[in-house]
Amino acid sequence: MTNKKIYSLEEAKRRLENYCAYQERCHSELERKLYEMYLSQEEKEEIILHLLQHDFLNEERFSKSFARGKFNIKKWGKGRIIRELKFRKITNYNITQALKEINESEYLTTFDQLAKKKYTQITETNIQKKRKKLADYLLYRGWETDLVYSKVSELTS
Incomplete structure (x- = not known):
């Protein structure tokens, strides 16, 4: 039997605030984390709304940071960056904005x-x-x- 921790709504909010503050995250990464926490759909929606309102979760900021990092550190070309952002379900608008970060x-x-x-x-x-x-x-x-x-x-x- 596995011992899965059950989180209260406030505990989950704090943990996910820290998760998002540590490094830029996209919605799909957050969804995966929420899924692992065994929360109800209402709780998940409330947490996502909370993180968006308090600017812990910002897809455009994530996209720009991702593009800069992968180009500067891993020397990826635009094609690979676009492919990876699409895999993370980032919108075309945010992908376009992210590519503008590359000189x-x-x-x-x-x-x-x-x-x-x-x-x-x-x-x-x-x-x-x-x-x-x-x-x-x-x-x-x-x-x-x-x-x-x-x-x-x-x-x-």
Whole structure:
């Protein structure tokens, strides 16, 4: 038998305030957390409303923070960021706002540095296989296909 903690409404509010204050959260992450707390539908709605009213939960702020972080830290391209935000059920409006957080010249510079670094790390001697590995790596990270293929051609010619 598992011992699941039963939370009062106030306990749940405080725990979720802390959960949201620690790091930006989206609605789907919060829904998952609420589901784990075994609360009634009315309690869940009241908590979500409370968190929204007190600015603990803000989807636009989450989206912007997510986009900045994944670009700056993980060097993801816009495609991967969009895919991940859609997976988290973020609206198209918030995705558009989030992508505005990425400076275009910084974006292209980062892409260039990432591609060159990866190209030097690939030890494959067959040029076709090396090109494919580089393209696959950059595409997986969400960089646009036109950027990827022009960079692969530039580096391997």
